[in-house]
Amino acid sequence: MNNREKADPTATVDEAKQPLIDRTDLGLTVVILTISGILYWLTTDFEKVADLFAQDVPPEFFPRLLIWTIVILTLALPFEHLFLKRRGESLEKERADHIEPMAYLTAALLFAVVASILLLGTSLSMVAVCAALPVLWGERRIKIILLFAIILPLLVTLLFSVVLGVHFEPGIFNVSLR
């Protein structure tokens, strides 16, 4: 019997209760392997070049080496929880709760803002995010939101557009400080 078993007589019982494979990690493994499979398939589509020109290092050589490395490492993922448990660690705490609806809503709002930059222009997109995100996150003091949505984009536009000389997308309303 080693020291660890002496110190924790319930360890063997606990380990016996544990499933061999972590189901969340198994799902993650499937996702990563699928992505790796797609990426490997993409490497078969790379333009072929003569060995002499490629100097024995064809363009698909290194990406494939990496994909194989990722695949081999990923195959150990479903069993990793057993090793983490032995060290008294777990990843379950971080992912025990579902992703909050607010995270989805925030991502959707930001997606809409990014998608509308060409239409609204960079400055108005900043105004939109400064007005909409605080409201989405529960802020209800309208005057403060309005001030924030005007002052911050104005300062950022001045700094980047006028001081640093960055060209901002004017959008269909042609809003530009330069």
Next chain:
Amino acid sequence: MEPVIQGLTLILDPFNIGLIFAGVVIGVTVGALPGLSSPMAVALLLPFTITLDPVPAICMMAALYCAGTFGGSITAILINAPGAPPAAATALDGYPMAKRGEAGRALGLAAVSSVLGGIFSLVVFLFAAPLLAKIALQFRPPEYFALTVFALSMLASISGKSSLRNLIAGAFGVLLGTAGIHLTTGVERFTFGIYELTEGISFVPVLIGLFALGELLGQSQALKVTYERITSVVVKLPSMADFRKVGMTILRSSGIGTFIGILPAEGATVAAIMGYNEAKRWSKNKEEFGHGALEGIAGPEAANNAATGGAMVPTLALGIPGSGTTAIILAALIMHGFRPGPYLMQETPHFLYAIFGAMLMANFMFLGIGLGGAKLFSRITLIPRQFLWPSVFVFSMVGAYSFASSIFDIWVMFIAGILGFLMKRHGFGPAPLVMGLILGKLVEESLSQSMIMFDNNWFKFFDSPIVVFFFVVTMLGLFWPVVRMAFNRLFNRQSEPS
């Protein structure tokens, strides 16, 4: 002597001093704010610095890096919420001290320990970087390949609980780096017919997305979190009795932090944990740890700030980042047209002294700011999330866009942000991916050149003793837990009575 004078002259320019001061103020502010981190701030600063001269740009980032590492200790001590991961160990004893009415003493000790750790590592940096660069001048592509493989293997212990996930993220980062036109043959890889991808995936939007947007999405789930605050703070410098008690701890932790920082990929967080553990192991009053032990503050604070100077050594001397933040500084160097590595030291030696001067200045500046403005910085956490994080998104969006004036880069930032959020949830840190992305080109280039040199014969790698050394160290590093387990079993079996 001329490069020293040239480097220090650059730093003593009033405009550059102003930039370093701005870097320190931003660093302490960002460090003090839970959720915002030094890598995120340096990534957001990157687009601003592109318009600056290279030396002040890098010096400002280096100053931010030092100050950001210290800033985390303020909120760790006052509200038990480490502003940055390297300050997590400081909270273990800093907050109990603050609760028993000694917040000022704890803050003073944290500031002084940080500065002493920082100065110690800068002295080492000043001598070690040129020495390492001199050795690295002998390196050919095979040695560089072995070194980068070693650096990538070190990602296993960079952060988080899972070495396996860090390695996968690192390999994925290197794979991302292969997108674009293949240097040797000119063949397009993973470009999906998108013109913007032919030059590869730009570092800036990926860095900003992973660090800033990923965290923003995480924060959207913690809108109701509040902190219990210690309000009565009068910062006190440590007394002579305190110094006598923690002097050896500071010295030991400074050494540990510098060494950990010099190791590729290992940053301030690992250094702080080791600094804390060693402080406890050597302490005569182990029972005080967790209840407000002075060594429990001095150990991690000296170590985490010493790691910043240490991390600059491989970054500048070898072109191999010493931590997540220095990976971004390395990206900035590349964007400014520098070739990080031994040739940087040879061609622009004044650069080293300028960075040394900037980091030294930053250490004294944050001592002043930390001692004088701790109360103010602790109030930064009062900024409502509802306004703080939209500001971060605005800077992220404009920062990602401004580097190439490209809407495509904003999409890259957005996708990287979603990826960063999901990765973090499943235990994959953003730092290994970033380091992989930045090292990717160097790994492939050195491997391709080696294979051409060796006529595609892998065994010729083992002709070089340096390569063999790095490969052995890499294998030992990767399989150390297994080796240790085997040793333990053997030892236990031998020590058991028959």
